[in-house]
Amino acid sequence: MEAFQFSQAKTVNSALEAGRSQTETRFVAGGTTLIDLMKLNVETPKRIVDINSLPLTQIEPTADGGLKIGAMVRNSDLAHDETVQQRYTVLSEALLSGASPQLRNMATTGGNLLQRTRCYYFRDTTYPCNKREPGSGCPALDGFNRIHGILGTSEHCIATHPSDMAVAMMALEAVVHIQGANGERSVPLNDFYLLPGSTPNRENVLAPGDLITYVTLPSLANGTRSHYLKLRDRASYEFALASAAVVVSLNGNRIQRVRIALGGVGTKPWRSMEAEHALEGREANENNFRAAAEAALKGAKPQHDNAFKVELAKRCLTRTLTNVTQAA
Amino acid sequence: MPRIRRILNQRDFLPSKRYFLPLIFLQEYDAPWPTPKASLRMWKSVFNSGLLEGATMAKIDKSITEIAEEEQPKPAETPDRFTRRFFLSQLGTASLAVTTAPLLHSAPVQEPEPVTEAIPGADVPGAVPMVLNINGKEHHIALEPRVTLLDALRENLQLPGTKKGCDHGQCGACTVHVNGRRVNSCLSFAIMHQGDKITTIEGLAQNGDLNPVQAAFLEHDGFQCGYCTSGQIMSAAALLKEPCGQDDAAVRECMSGNICRCGAYNNIVAAVQSARRGA
Numbered sequence: 001m002e003a004f005q006f007s008q009a010k011t012v013n014s015a016l017e018a019g020r021s022q023t024e025t026r027f028v029a030g031g032t033t034l035i036d037l038m039k040l041n042v043e044t045p046k047r048i049v050d051i052n053s054l055p056l057t058q059i060e061p062t063a064d065g066g067l068k069i070g071a072m073v074r075n076s077d078l079a080h081d082e083t084v085q086q087r088y089t090v091l092s093e094a095l096l097s098g099a100s101p102q103l104r105n106m107a108t109t110g111g112n113l114l115q116r117t118r119c120y121y122f123r124d125t126t127y128p129c130n131k132r133e134p135g136s137g138c139p140a141l142d143g144f145n146r147i148h149g150i151l152g153t154s155e156h157c158i159a160t161h162p163s164d165m166a167v168a169m170m171a172l173e174a175v176v177h178i179q180g181a182n183g184e185r186s187v188p189l190n191d192f193y194l195l196p197g198s199t200p201n202r203e204n205v206l207a208p209g210d211l212i213t214y215v216t217l218p219s220l221a222n223g224t225r226s227h228y229l230k231l232r233d234r235a236s237y238e239f240a241l242a243s244a245a246v247v248v249s250l251n252g253n254r255i256q257r258v259r260i261a262l263g264g265v266g267t268k269p270w271r272s273m274e275a276e277h278a279l280e281g282r283e284a285n286e287n288n289f290r291a292a293a294e295a296a297l298k299g300a301k302p303q304h305d306n307a308f309k310v311e312l313a314k315r316c317l318t319r320t321l322t323n324v325t326q327a328a
Numbered sequence: 329m330p331r332i333r334r335i336l337n338q339r340d341f342l343p344s345k346r347y348f349l350p351l352i353f354l355q356e357y358d359a360p361w362p363t364p365k366a367s368l369r370m371w372k373s374v375f376n377s378g379l380l381e382g383a384t385m386a387k388i389d390k391s392i393t394e395i396a397e398e399e400q401p402k403p404a405e406t407p408d409r410f411t412r413r414f415f416l417s418q419l420g421t422a423s424l425a426v427t428t429a430p431l432l433h434s435a436p437v438q439e440p441e442p443v444t445e446a447i448p449g450a451d452v453p454g455a456v457p458m459v460l461n462i463n464g465k466e467h468h469i470a471l472e473p474r475v476t477l478l479d480a481l482r483e484n485l486q487l488p489g490t491k492k493g494c495d496h497g498q499c500g501a502c503t504v505h506v507n508g509r510r511v512n513s514c515l516s517f518a519i520m521h522q523g524d525k526i527t528t529i530e531g532l533a534q535n536g537d538l539n540p541v542q543a544a545f546l547e548h549d550g551f552q553c554g555y556c557t558s559g560q561i562m563s564a565a566a567l568l569k570e571p572c573g574q575d576d577a578a579v580r581e582c583m584s585g586n587i588c589r590c591g592a593y594n595n596i597v598a599a600v601q602s603a604r605r606g607a
Contacts, residue, residue, distance in 0.1 A: 003454055006473035006519055028520070035476070035515045036496050048473070050520050076509075080571055100585025101570065102563070103497055105509045106516065236584035 001038050008050040012179060012213060018049045019209035020181055027051045027211065029072060030106035032099075033115045041125050042116075042132060056110075056213055059083070065219030071110030071212045075165065076101065078109060088217060090226035090245045094168035097230040100237050110212035113166055113176065113192070114204070117159035118147060118239055130156045131200040146305040147239070150313075152267035153301055157200030159267060161193070162239045166269040168228055170261035171245035172217050180210035189215075193268035203268075221257070224249045227324035230263070231316050240264030242313040244320040255279050255288075255325075262296065265313050272296040275317065289321040290314070413488060449484060458522050462487065463531025473519045478502045480518035481528060489529040489558050493587075500586035503559040503566075504528050510566035512585075529558035532565060541565045541603045550599035552590035560586045564600045576601065 009015035019025050026045040028034050029052060037043040056070035059081050067083060078084060079095035099107065121127040121139045128136035140148055140158055149160040166189070174189045192204050206212075220226075230243040243263035249256045258279050262270040275296035282288045293314035300310045447470045449455050455470035460480070467485055478495070481487040481504070493501030495514045502514040505527035532539040541564050544550070551557040563586045572582040579597050588596065 001474045003472060003474055006456070006517070028517075030515075031517070031520070032497055032512075032515050035517070038474075039496065052520065076570075100497075100500060100512075101567070101582060102500060102503055102510050102512045102585045103515075106511050236581055237587075 002041070002044050004045055005047045006050065007047070008053060010053050012054055012056070012211065015049055015051050015054060015211055016179060016181075016209065018047075019211065022047050023208070025049060025209070029108040029111045030074070030103075032103050032107045033111060037116065037123070040123055042123060051211070062216055062219075067217040069109050069215045069217070071108060071214055073109045074105055075099070075107040075109070075112060076104040078165075079104065087220060087224075088168075088172060088226065090171060090228045090247060091165065091168045091217075093228035094164040094230075094243075094245060097228060097243075098164040109165075109215055112163055113169075113189075113212065113215075114206075115163050116203070118162050119159040120144070120147075122159055131159060131196070131203075134199060134201050140303075142304075144305055145303040147241070148303050148306060149267045150265050150300040150302050150306060150309050151262070151270050151297075152195050153303075154196045154198065154200070154267075156198050157196035157267065158303060159196070159200070160264060161203075161266060161268050162264075163269060164228070164230060164240065164243060164263060166193075167243060167261045167263035168226075168245045169215065169217070170269045170271045171226070171247045171259045172220075173259065175216045175218075176212055177214045177216065178206065178210050179213050180207055184213075186216075189269075190271050196267050220247070221249050224257075225324050227320055229316055229320040229323065231312060232264075242309055242316045244313075244317040246317075246320045246324050248321070248324055250284060250325060253284055255282055255284050260292070260296065260317065262313055262317065265297075265300070265309055272317075274298065279321075284321075284325040286318065286322060289318045292321070293317040411486075456519060458519055460485070460518060460521060460526065461524065462526045463528060464525075471518055473517055475518050476514055477504070477516045477518045477521055477526070478513040481513065487528050487530050490562075491555055491558055493556065493559070499556070499559075500563060501556050501559040503562040503586065505562060505566055508566070508569065510563050510585075527562075529562055532561065539565060540606055541568070541599070544599040544603040544606070545596075548595050548599040548602060550592055550595045552592050556586060556588045556590075556592075560588070560596055564596075564603060567600065568604060579604075 007018060009018055015027065019027060024045050025047040026034060026043065026049070028048050028050050034043055038045070052072070054072055056072040058068070058070045059073055059078065060068050061083070062068050067088065069078060075095050079092045085092045095104065098104070116122070117131070119140055121143060122129050122131050125132070127139045130136060130138050138157055141155070145158060147160060148158045169189055176187050176189055176192045178185050178187065187205055194202055194204060224247060226245070226247040228243065228245045230240045232238045232241050240263045242265055245261045245263070247259040258276050260272045260275045262272055275292040278292040278295040279288060296317055297310055297314050302310055447457050447468050449470035450457065452470065452472060454472045456473060457468070457470045460467045460469065462481070462485065469480070469484060471480055471484060475484070478490060478492055481490050482492065490504055490513060491501040492514065493499035497512045497515040500512065502512050503510050504513045506521060506524050532542060538546070541561050545557065545561055550560065560583070563583055567582050570582065572578050576597050579600050580593070583596065583600060
């Protein structure tokens, strides 16, 4: 690991000041992505600003009945929060399905959104990688690409986004609140992430020195149910091959409102409005669920080693919809 | 090793049979009867191994002192200089008796480095002074910012009980407590933990008495090679204060951040459940 200068920020303003004034400066919160990648020399910041003392650790209700989650709230605290478990169940389930208890104690809300792909070639600097160095090539295209994406890919990059929390937050239509050189701004999560296109090095809309301060979740109507299902090779402690987050409210046996996001298959957490349109107003039965899943995966482009993900993701979404609508 | 553990923990075993243990060790390696000095080395390594219950440890401590006084060790030899790490570094051949011979004839311990700097490590370029609170004790040390908490514990603070398995947060062998919560010490810089209360496996036992989780792991034979064990125990100890379902499946999920190549999982789960019932 390369040496770096280290400083600690006690206030948001001093963190912004430190992030803005120097190049190649990174914030460190839990460190579970940054330090991992620094050991691999994938990330090589010259300066690190520790933001663990920032007062961004609250989970509190918003005026409109939603939830405001500080960027420094640890994943385990968020997952076990009573309001989250009862009203935003999909978020708790997604968090608890990810990583390990130790990692969940360290990882933060902001950091989880910013975690980086598990693509073997990205993580190994002996390989070229368009995400690390645009234009150098993508060895995954002709390489071993079982864990890579089938949605949102380009000829420059097919790496999947690995977060479970982000998929749940997509289905919950979360909004990311950012402070930076130009003041504060709020970005809906679906606009926060960028498709790789020809610039896979740019994964989100953050500018250097920007800091995520909190995430808000809109309120949900009474009786809204939500659920997260994660499918993977092992029973635990592994990233998804395919996952689905569903937030649904029923009117009798009819689907009144539904939001759907997929994980493990997209270059970003994959909100599927195609599946939502196929379901709204329809009866909640397995045929309709399957039709929605077909719509969600219609544009899927399988790679050499992950063609199974197309069917797996369809069944995952169908099963998630079945589970969440049958729950008492 | 279960045979040795059983023998060690019989309360009437010591001190009269104090030479017998090295014989058992050496029988495992097909070597001849130990000399008193070799016996002393073996006892010290067993003492440091953490395998033993409190009362037995007290007896061995007494026995080591008696042997040491008989042999009149050189002034440079002190019990805490003889670390497990040093002992293992001498194991270059198949038989322990052969490796103890060099110990008898040469200075068995390194001369301590003359301490010229005020804070340990201050002479390293780029080292930054910091204070780390570990197991209730404050350590004043200077380290580069890039030194992880795991490496600081093992390499700079003489606390090698925490193990490095993968160094990337994927195995849990490095699990320690920071302010009572379990974390992977390999994915955190030491400098980030000033002001935190850090607990390692060395800090679990109190006043020579094993922590109930440690005792449960012994009682249920919750380990084989022992390398994942300090991480497993630290994880289980923290788990007692976390929400976790009652059944074995829930324990497996709550302990899923600690992997074991020997496959001692069944006994680990039994140990954790036993500790939860007793806690």
